[in-house]
Amino acid sequence: MISEKVKQSFIRIVGSENYDDSKAGRLVYSYDATPQFQSLPDAVIAPRNTKEVSEIVKICNEHRIPLVPRGSGTNLCAGTCPIEGGVVLVFKHMNKILEIDEENLTVTVQPGVITQDLIKAVEEKGLFYPPDPSSMKISTIGGNINENSGGLRGLKYGVTRDYVMALEVVLANGDIIRTGGKLAKDVAGYDLTRLFVGSEGTLGVITEATLKLIPMPETKKTMLALYQDLEAAARSVSKIIANKIIPTTLEFLDQPTLAVVEDYARIGLPTNVKAVLLIEQDGPYEVVERDMKKMAEICQEEQAVSVQIARSEAEADALRTARRSALSALARLKPTTILEDATVPRSEIAKMVKAINEIAEKYNVKICTFGHAGDGNLHPTCPTDVRDREEIERVEKAFEEIFAKAIELGGTITGEHGVGAMKAPYLEWKLGKEGIEAMKAIKQALDPNGIMNPGKIFAKSERKRVVVTR
Amino acid sequence: MISEKVKQSFIRIVGSENYDDSKAGRLVYSYDATPQFQSLPDAVIAPRNTKEVSEIVKICNEHRIPLVPRGSGTNLCAGTCPIEGGVVLVFKHMNKILEIDEENLTVTVQPGVITQDLIKAVEEKGLFYPPDPSSMKISTIGGNINENSGGLRGLKYGVTRDYVMALEVVLANGDIIRTGGKLAKDVAGYDLTRLFVGSEGTLGVITEATLKLIPMPETKKTMLALYQDLEAAARSVSKIIANKIIPTTLEFLDQPTLAVVEDYARIGLPTNVKAVLLIEQDGPYEVVERDMKKMAEICQEEQAVSVQIARSEAEADALRTARRSALSALARLKPTTILEDATVPRSEIAKMVKAINEIAEKYNVKICTFGHAGDGNLHPTCPTDVRDREEIERVEKAFEEIFAKAIELGGTITGEHGVGAMKAPYLEWKLGKEGIEAMKAIKQALDPNGIMNPGKIFAKSERKRVVVTR
Structure with a gap:
């Protein structure tokens, strides 16, 4: 809660036009792109410069008011959901x-x-x-x-x-x-x-x-390799790297993802194959030519059913844009989309993809998988519905098993999405008790009153995900 | 001081052959490659595995015994000088x-x-x-x-x-x-x-x-560009980067350094020019060829008096080895060699080289400058003699001014050597009081008893370098 006196202090700093504690304003910042997390902040403040930020932080620190800095809220770990209320800081004025x-x-x-x-x-x-x-x-x-x-x-x-x-x-x-x-x-x-x-x-x-x-790299080329065998696609990834080629991009999409993306983007993606690799290389012209040729050979050796190099930058751009739209495309299927980013050493990609499919079957949930195969960074994604508590429970169990499998394969619970509130319960699996303690000590040292985005990274209690409401 | 009882605990962990508190053994580990710093440890311990390290650390923590992990002691910041005594940990068994x-x-x-x-x-x-x-x-x-x-x-x-x-x-x-x-x-x-x-x-x-x-890059080429004008050399560095070429290596040696290095390495380096750039590029053959040609043109445009590409890998290797031997070569001149690594944004290299020369003149000390020009990471080096206290005082004042100038140009007091005991007094110039406090809080959080390499990074008191003896 923010008292009237504290509110007036904030307004003196940023002006009343940059302080919003209306119900509508708070509602907008009560959630981010992560499903199942919502919690109202007490106020939304838009500072105009660093000095104002510092003054706001001092007040929050004095009065133990939680503070959540927020960009566009596109994160997928409930990193900007104000789960303990307080102030959401937005940077619409600090955007130069x-x-x-x-x-x-x-x-x-x-x-x-x-x-x-x-x-x-x-x-x-x-x-x-x-x-x-x-x-x-x-x-x-x-x-x-x-x-x-x-x-x-x-x-x-x-x-x-x-x-x-x-x-x-x-x-x-x-x-x-x-x-x-x-x-x-x-x-x-x-x-x-x-x-x-x-x-x-x-x-x-x-x-x-x-x-x-x-x-800026001189030039860039894009290629699609199609497979009827998931593991052949994964083997191609390993073999490209083992051949000492580091492409810019080495993306993987499985059949269910392909179908959904094509339905959304309508650019003529094949939907009748088991997997696709989207491969890009950039750099000097000669090198790109040579690498693309070699990578095409590797994919063919590994039983790709088709390898096509994009004929134009427009075509390449369409492919990239389609891949980037995977989340949006998947999000149209069901009311709720849970997208994860379990990550493994790239040598373990084939095992991980196989495990994801087995786990999905075991819990009878639909999981589409795509992601950055070259990084070992997969995005198993589940179209579901939060209102169906029975299904959600199975989805959560499935993801729990996916995280455990990633750790078992030498991987991590999150490659690029962050821990936030969502994956805090699983962090100990990756870091161990001692690792968590070391991180908590650093947090405590720099933020002794715990005002900085509380409830994130470090779990409060047990390992279950919960829908948070205030 | 290590009590007999604690000594026996250490010996139980590592065996008596891996515990050395003889005067001779301690003397060997009382200093590192940094001049002017010497201090005896109480014991030198060689653990055989991580578990032994953990047990040693626990004892040190319990008894507040300082612990200095040490590799080969080649650092130039007194980072491994045991200035508060205690245990030096050596890793001769953990070298696989x-x-x-x-x-x-x-x-x-x-x-x-x-x-x-x-x-x-x-x-x-x-x-x-x-x-x-x-x-x-x-x-x-x-x-x-x-x-x-x-x-x-x-x-x-x-x-x-x-x-x-x-x-x-x-x-x-x-x-x-x-x-x-x-x-x-x-x-x-x-x-x-x-x-x-x-x-x-x-x-x-x-x-x-x-x-x-x-x-591994496919191929590599090496080039020497000679200048009669220091600033022309510095301008060449900026212009190469501005032309979007990032060479592997872009080293600078001034005339005094050149003379000393040639005297040491005898590979036919020119000693009658004001400055030399040693430039290397690696990568695919075509790219290396193209970049070398373009960089040679840039150096010529900037009034290089000569630009030579090494004719063989042997010749290139001789040049690289000569450059790497700069410290050893300079160390032959006088009993003491003080080598610093003030670093600036690469756009400020010319200003920094000029300032170093002016400062050397002001304090009447000899400073040879070489270093990683492409990184803005210079090594102004002073051949001197610690026994000449009057000269050492001038040397220290000169380096103090060099650090201040680096900071003024948006740089740092150390680019790659570290802070250690040697540059701790200057760290606040770079970080400010608040920055130091934040780092100290982290140190305190992870090492509340201050046993881990104490006296390093954080200065105890004022800003003067001191010869430490116990």
Whole structure:
């Protein structure tokens, strides 16, 4: 609860037009893209600059008011659901690209910049920001940094973490710190930059970031390989890497996903095969040509029934866009879509896909699987309905088993979506009790009053998912 | 001090042959490669496995005995000087390459593996571990991880941090945790892996690491560009990057360094020019050819007096080896060699080189400068003599001014050597009071009794370097 006095303090900082505690305003920010989680915040505040953020944080810290920084809320781990109420911070005013530095190959941004706008802005200078989460049309950079977002180009280019060079962060006590710099090398103390990346707003509020850019690849080619055998597709993935080729993108879609995506995108995707690999390579012309040829050979050796290279950039773009739309397409099937991101070492992809199918059968639930095969990062996705409690229970058991299998294969419960409130109950499976304790100690050290996005990463009690309502 | 009873506990764990508290044994581990720092440990212990490390740490924690994990002691920040005594942990028994995983492109090692041995072992499989600190012939991987070592290939390939995927770490309470995995993507909780990388043994003892490998580049070419004008050399660096070429290596040596290196290596380096750039590119044949041609043109446009491409791999290797020997060569000049690594955004290289020369003149000290120009990571180096207190005072003032200038230009006090005991007094210049407080809070959270490599990173009192003796 926010008292009238505290409310007036907030309004003095940001102006009444940037403080919203109306029922309608709170409702909008009571959920994010994650199904089954909803909880009303007490207020939604839109600061205009870092100083205002610092002042807001100080008040929250003094009065033990939970604080949830939020971008576009596209995360899939209930990372921005205000499950303990409090203040949701939105960055609609802090959405500027502050600088593109062509000499140092960096871009400096405020957290509210839309990912795709950033990518387009640097492309105009011949520069490239590789992280491309599927949500990039609406996600913000601040959200990407807090979740350490991945994407389709992760295999070759890494994830958001690999591109964050410097941060401005407001700590729980209101201190404003700057980490890193426009520096290729910097070992002055602990790597706070990367500690904040992926910390899901639980350690501080990111108010500015300097990101690394690289030269735009000269050219790019896209290929589709079709399979009647899931494991043959998985073997192709392993064999490509074992042949020392690292493609930009190596995506996998199973038959149920293909059918749904084609129905949505209508670009002529085959729907009568068991699996598809979408493969891209970029770089210098000669290298791309050579790699595509070699990869096509490998796919054929591994019994691909067809290997087609996109004839035009338009065709390639249609394929990429179709793949990016997988979640939206799947979401049309049923009222609720649960999309997970169990991740395994890439050598274990075939085993994982097989296990997912067996688990789906065991619990009699529909699971469509697609994802970043080259990263071992799969997205088993279940179209379901939260109102059907009996089915939801089976779905949850199935996913629990999927997480356990991923861990068993040397993997993790989340490759790129984050832990949030949703996967907190499973984190101990990956980290062990001691690992969780170490992380909690860091959280406690930087946020002793626990105001920063409480209820995320660390589970309160047992291992069940719950629908949270207040 | 270690009591007889505690000594016997240590011996019960590791055996008497792995516990050394002889004067001679302690003397060997009383210093590292950093001048002006020496302090005797109370004992030197060589554990044989992680369990033994954990048991040793528990005893140290119980009895508040400082613990200094040490590789080959090649660091240049007094990072492994046991300035508060206690136990030095050496890893001569924990020096195995445990696995090279060709499917997942990883290598798993114990901390005592020599960097170059690792590089050679993976090269035999056609794989590449890029971080190549100049000390790699004798440095250990454990040391590299603790210091987040850089090297000559950092411009294109990044530093040690960019290759550490998973760690096994013994925490101050004796807990053994595992971070990360053979996973291209993993966002299960805070990024402890990268928090430990570069933490200089102050947060835990690293007992195992899984490192990322990449395919071996097809080919490599090496070029020397000679200049009669320092700033022209610096401008060439900026212009190469601005032309969207990221070479593997872009090293700078000034005339005094050149003269010394040639005198040491005798490979026919020119000694009558003001500066040299050593440029390397690797990758597919066509790309390397094209990039080398373009870079040669850029150097010529920027008034290089000569641009020569190495005619053979032997010649190229001689050039690289000569560059790597810069510290050894400079160390022959005077009894003491102080080598720093002030780092700036690469756009500021010309300003920084100019400032270093002006500062050297102001304090009447000899400073030779070489380093990783492409990274903005310079190594101003002063041949001096610790016994000449008057000169040492001028040297320290000069370096203080160099650090201040680096910060002023948006840089850092250390690009790849670490903070250790040596640069602790300057850390606040880079991080500010609030930044230091945040790091201290993390240190306190993970090591409440302060046993892990005490006296490093965080300064005890004022800003002066001191010769430490016990």
